[in-house]
Amino acid sequence: MFTKSDIAISDLTLRVAGQPAGGCQGFCVLALLGVVGQTGSVSATRVAFEGEPGPDTGFGAYNLYGGLLVQGNPEIKADVQVIGSRFKNMSEAIRVWGVAESRVSIGGSPADANTFDNHVIGIYIPEADQSVVNISQNTVVNSDVGMMIVQNGEWDHQPANFTIRHNQMTVSGYSSVFNWNTGIVVVDLLPANYGEPASSFELSNNDIRLANCPACDTQRARRRVLGPGKRPMELRWHTWSGGLHPGLPERSHKSSRKPRSDCY
Amino acid sequence: MIKSVSQISSRNGWSCVLSLLIVLFSAAAFGSTYTIQIGAPNGANDTLVLQGALDECVNYHPAGCEIRLSAGMYLSGPLTTTNFHGSIVGKGMDATVIDALP
Numbered sequence: 001m002f003t004k005s006d007i008a009i010s011d012l013t014l015r016v017a018g019q020p021a022g023g024c025q026g027f028c029v030l031a032l033l034g035v036v037g038q039t040g041s042v043s044a045t046r047v048a049f050e051g052e053p054g055p056d057t058g059f060g061a062y063n064l065y066g067g068l069l070v071q072g073n074p075e076i077k078a079d080v081q082v083i084g085s086r087f088k089n090m091s092e093a094i095r096v097w098g099v100a101e102s103r104v105s106i107g108g109s110p111a112d113a114n115t116f117d118n119h120v121i122g123i124y125i126p127e128a129d130q131s132v133v134n135i136s137q138n139t140v141v142n143s144d145v146g147m148m149i150v151q152n153g154e155w156d157h158q159p160a161n162f163t164i165r166h167n168q169m170t171v172s173g174y175s176s177v178f179n180w181n182t183g184i185v186v187v188d189l190l191p192a193n194y195g196e197p198a199s200s201f202e203l204s205n206n207d208i209r210l211a212n213c214p215a216c217d218t219q220r221a222r223r224r225v226l227g228p229g230k231r232p233m234e235l236r237w238h239t240w241s242g243g244l245h246p247g248l249p250e251r252s253h254k255s256s257r258k259p260r261s262d263c264y
Numbered sequence: 265m266i267k268s269v270s271q272i273s274s275r276n277g278w279s280c281v282l283s284l285l286i287v288l289f290s291a292a293a294f295g296s297t298y299t300i301q302i303g304a305p306n307g308a309n310d311t312l313v314l315q316g317a318l319d320e321c322v323n324y325h326p327a328g329c330e331i332r333l334s335a336g337m338y339l340s341g342p343l344t345t346t347n348f349h350g351s352i353v354g355k356g357m358d359a360t361v362i363d364a365l366p
Contacts, residue, residue, distance in 0.1 A: 005348040012333060012354025013361040029364050037346075048357045086357075 004037040013048040016064045031069035043081040051090040064090040072098030080104045083112035091120045100129040107137040116140040123147040128160040136165040142172050148185040151199050159199035172211030183208030298325040301332045310338040318345040335359040
């Protein structure tokens with residue numbers, strides 16, 4: 001765990017292997033790499049983050065909770081970059097919580113692609129204040145939720161700028177945590193709760209698929225946005241390709257339209 | 265400037281101090297990042313070695329420090345540090361492994 005630090009790690013594997021004989025309560029390790037405090041930065045280049053499946057379900061279904069954790073106190077000014085890395089078997093692969101006036105880049109170009117395999121959430125960004133976030137060219141498989149972005153305005157109320165492009169997500173199984181499976185979740189409560197401008201979201205050419213899951217409700221596999229204080233609602237602006245359900249014909253509704261302003 | 269942890273531990277007294285001063289002077293003079301080369305994993309528990317390298321970076325090389333790991337599987341408990349400014353570099357994603365002891 002790094003506090004008030006600027007750290008770059010590269011060309012190695014961070015791993016939690018196995019569990020003690022008596023097991024762990026919930027999970028054995030909170031995070032393989034954590035950066036906390038009010039300032040700092042972290043970059044991971046060609047790093048593997050690996051846990052193992054555990055006996056429980058949901059967030060406790062692994063011996064490891066998180067791969068990379070960045071958490072402010074309450075906010076952190078920290079640039080974050082993750083490229084060429086792979087994450088496997090943990091509840092949340094990347095959580096960047098409470099960054100302010102920062103640049104967050106996960107993936108980027110095709111050469112920078114990251115892979116995420118078997119998570120409850122692949123990439124989770126709750127609270128990004130006046131920051132620029134780019135999540136592109138990542139592949140998420142075997143996970144309940146590909147990525148989740150939540151702008152609660154918990155610490156500050158200034159909008160951020162999100163670019164989410166060319167990611168591939170295959171959600172599978174049935175999430176005991178969320179009761180649905182989702183490629184991308186975007187929640188922006190700033191306008192409703194604080195009367196502030198909405199954050200900017202540009203989503204384009206993301207490929208979201210439902211893996212072999214005959215028991216899943218196809219509606220639950222669609223990409224959704226949670227409205228302000230409301231239950232989940234479907235997006236009209238799809239960037240969608242791939243089958244909704246095994247046996248259904250392939251759909252091709254690719255679009256690069258920006259989201260409607262009233263969708264978030 | 266590269267220093268080996270095993271070299272440090274094998275030295276003592278004035279020779280160690282002198283070496284350290286030379287290292288510090290060299291790093292400052294040339295503005296280079298100080299480098300600590302970690303030896304091969306000991307096969308049992310490498311926590312002290314890894315934590316020691318982090319502490320040395322923080323205490324003596326706050327402006328920049330690189331910890332280079334060898335190939336192999338390091339076994340480590342929790343590592344914590346404050347005000348670390350530097351890098352940790354392995355020999356490759358599949359060559360250098362830090363295994364967190366649960």
